[in-house]
Amino acid sequence: MAHSVFKYRTGEAYPYCYKYPQVALTADCVVFSYDGKDLLVLLIKRGQEPFKDRWALPGGFVNPDETAEQGARRELLEETGLEASHLEQFKVFSTPDRDPRQRVVTVPFIALVNHKSVAGGDDAAEARWFPVDKVPPLAFDHDQILSEARTALRRSLYFSPVSFTLLPPQFTMPQLQRLYEIILGRKFDRRNFARKMNSLGVLDFQGIESAGNDVVERKDVPSRKPSIFSFNRVKWSRMKDESDTNFEF
Amino acid sequence: MAHSVFKYRTGEAYPYCYKYPQVALTADCVVFSYDGKDLLVLLIKRGQEPFKDRWALPGGFVNPDETAEQGARRELLEETGLEASHLEQFKVFSTPDRDPRQRVVTVPFIALVNHKSVAGGDDAAEARWFPVDKVPPLAFDHDQILSEARTALRRSLYFSPVSFTLLPPQFTMPQLQRLYEIILGRKFDRRNFARKMNSLGVLDFQGIESAGNDVVERKDVPSRKPSIFSFNRVKWSRMKDESDTNFEF
DNA sequence: CCAAAAGTGTTAACCCTACACCCATGT
């Protein structure tokens, strides 16, 4: 390994000295959102080497007084202005040479954000949403991280209704269904899907899509107006206490 | 933080110098096994401070040229002589002061071992199997790690038959059932359990328990002799390719 | 009036659950 670890060399350039070899710790975020049509991931274009001009997951070094999760939250805010309503760690990537400069261990997080709060790309870095099935090749091992994040997200969906944090407070049944279909990679029958969702008892009926409603209206497309629902957190947490609820499809 | 990070100090005692603050990386193993009756965890008694004489999970520092998983495998072998037939990373623990000496980030692994290969505690360290429900208070944050490992194990069982790696090659249906019951914390009906397991199509019938069979015979207890099964890895992997198999109970 | 999307109910297959009795074995 040609990593920048120096024995017996110190001064301004290498001021942090330890008894044993250490690693740098970063936290990366796989930020998912949903625009009602596609599942999107947030990527940043790198400004420096290595992998200059390649797209990468947002993330960065964890400070000495932070947990990985706090670091992830901070980096995400700094780089994209986003606050994750759901942050979930799912693995560690520790291959010694995954960063060519020095050994970097990364803790990636699945971050789910509501798509309303769009990423205002900050100063230097360019940030953009990509549909998950159309991401370009990424820097480092981020392709692999993204792929494992998708698997982990699929699994989470079996145990809790994380998907609701991807939706606006008001949403329609077809939107919810599309989201499930994208994440799980499976098609569902409209009627059966709606029946199941309603029977879970965590949805509140809110009315029909209309100008008075703060749901996104689509006026371009000719169709009947869908019903609007919202997610009832109280009912969900009550339900969680009672038993290992079964959210599978 | 009173951690041992020194600026501008070097020499034999602190020979590893870096540009940015670093962390030490350890890999811990939550080693489960099953003796046909209890789910067991392997613990080691600590020989030094901090937490001298407290029980702890086996584990140790990851070398510069190893992934966390390789480190876990090596430490496990060094400390207990065990080889894990299933190693699964499930989380990272990165609270800054979880080790009082310096910042240590740990990657814990669920290690499943076949109970035949018992832990021959090595030189200094004392190693012992504890039934999971009777573990003493552990060093560091290992209580929490253990508790999360049990949750992760339960979840794994929904997606793949990891439990088979805890059983000897030949096992009986009641043994398998007990294992499921312990991990999932739920009781099952004998008939329904056997029916479901058989219907999964990954078990091979091997005969009836007898002296000619290498399954553990119990001669102390008066009862009818059970049938013996083995796990068919080939059928399982074929099945995995076909679809997201549903292993839940 | 046409195309697009949403709403709606019923039936059959399957799976999970619950349940009781007999058999083989060792003491």
Place this chain on the structure above:
DNA sequence: ACATGGGTGTAGGGTTAACACTTTTGG
């Protein structure tokens, strides 16, 4: 003989899966 644990089948309830037509709306 008896106590322990293992084996076995069936009936009822619930859940899932499959299926087609009508309504609303915008163009």
